[in-house]
Amino acid sequence: MLASVAISTPSHAHDALPIALSLDQTGPSDYSLRARFPPAIPEMMRPQLDVAAPCKTVGRKAAIIQVRCPGERPPSAVTLAWPGAAGNAPVLLRVSYANGQSATLVSPPGAGRLELPGRQTRASVFAGYFSAGLDHIFGGADHLLFLVCLVLIARRPKRIAWTVTGFTLGHALTISLATLGLLLVDSGVVEVLIALSIVFVAAEVARGPGNSMSWRMPVLVAALFGLLHGLGFAGALREIGLPTGEVPLSLTAFNLGIEAGQLIFVVGLVLAAALARVLVGRFFSQPATRWQQPGLAAWPIGIVASLWFFERLHSL
Numbered sequence: 001m002l003a004s005v006a007i008s009t010p011s012h013a014h015d016a017l018p019i020a021l022s023l024d025q026t027g028p029s030d031y032s033l034r035a036r037f038p039p040a041i042p043e044m045m046r047p048q049l050d051v052a053a054p055c056k057t058v059g060r061k062a063a064i065i066q067v068r069c070p071g072e073r074p075p076s077a078v079t080l081a082w083p084g085a086a087g088n089a090p091v092l093l094r095v096s097y098a099n100g101q102s103a104t105l106v107s108p109p110g111a112g113r114l115e116l117p118g119r120q121t122r123a124s125v126f127a128g129y130f131s132a133g134l135d136h137i138f139g140g141a142d143h144l145l146f147l148v149c150l151v152l153i154a155r156r157p158k159r160i161a162w163t164v165t166g167f168t169l170g171h172a173l174t175i176s177l178a179t180l181g182l183l184l185v186d187s188g189v190v191e192v193l194i195a196l197s198i199v200f201v202a203a204e205v206a207r208g209p210g211n212s213m214s215w216r217m218p219v220l221v222a223a224l225f226g227l228l229h230g231l232g233f234a235g236a237l238r239e240i241g242l243p244t245g246e247v248p249l250s251l252t253a254f255n256l257g258i259e260a261g262q263l264i265f266v267v268g269l270v271l272a273a274a275l276a277r278v279l280v281g282r283f284f285s286q287p288a289t290r291w292q293q294p295g296l297a298a299w300p301i302g303i304v305a306s307l308w309f310f311e312r313l314h315s316l
Helices: 004-008 122-138 140-156 157-179 187-207 216-238 249-281 294-315
Strands: 019-025 029-038 048-051 056-061 066-070 078-082 091-095 102-105 113-115
Touching: 019 078, 029 048, 048 056, 048 066, 048 091, 048 157, 102 113, 122 140, 122 216, 122 249, 140 157, 140 187, 140 216, 140 249, 140 294, 157 216, 187 216, 187 294, 216 249
Parallel strands: 019 091
Antiparallel strands: 019 029, 029 066, 048 078, 056 066, 078 113, 091 102
16 A cells, blocks of 8 residues: 555645636637646646537637537536546536526546536535545545554554544644635645655654654644645645635535545555554564564655655755
8 A cells, every 4th residue: 555655646746636627608609618737637648628419619729619509508518538548637617607607516537528517506516525625635645645654653543543633633724724815825835845744754753652742742743734734735625616605515525525535544554554463473473573663664655755855846
């Protein structure tokens, strides 16, 4: 599990940014479809956009598509034809009608068709933003590696639960403040500091139990670093945007999606560690204490995080 997390993403691992689509009504039968792709998706791997029949594409210019629908009926769906394997970025579609109504649709990674909602319900808003939070946590290897280090420091189940809760409270606060525009910080600086935070906790794990604050008060340390990581999450949520009139609901759903992803990951990590201890005890006559030292896992995590730190610092 650790190896797959560590090698799966480049320096901007925390940014599982979506493909942002906007469909704006420009006339009774006319619409304009615009696309904005995250830098991580090269041009040759970007999907071909179109609209479902009976609407037709009547013009293309760069990332803007002109659409015409017969009988003043709105498009029923937007389609994405991927050139190869479907991408791993979630897809966000914002629809704005001439009468002032709007809708926001968040689809999981690799979507090939986005059905336009006839009427956006609170349930659909919640489901979409919960899914976006879940996708983002599993798309952020740096965040997951930080969680690994917290688990290695806390060690005992009850202490792990409190430590992860502290981390959750910290990033939930800054996600809300930053998304609502009450706390503005340069996203590039945030990404550099997130990488540095992983280096710090990895070094604490490598040194082993001691008298430092990380070992004495892991809940407090996790909460403080959670404030920083929340700013990274907020950057992704700002890219997605919040639907007018449903800001509290969508913000809550996004946070809950992140927490659900964290819970799944941490429980899986603890179960995997327990299974490893059982297997080691069964196949080795002498306790293989050397291979059970948490510090061994800290070294590759620290090396990967250090690379992220210098890459992100260079890109500022």
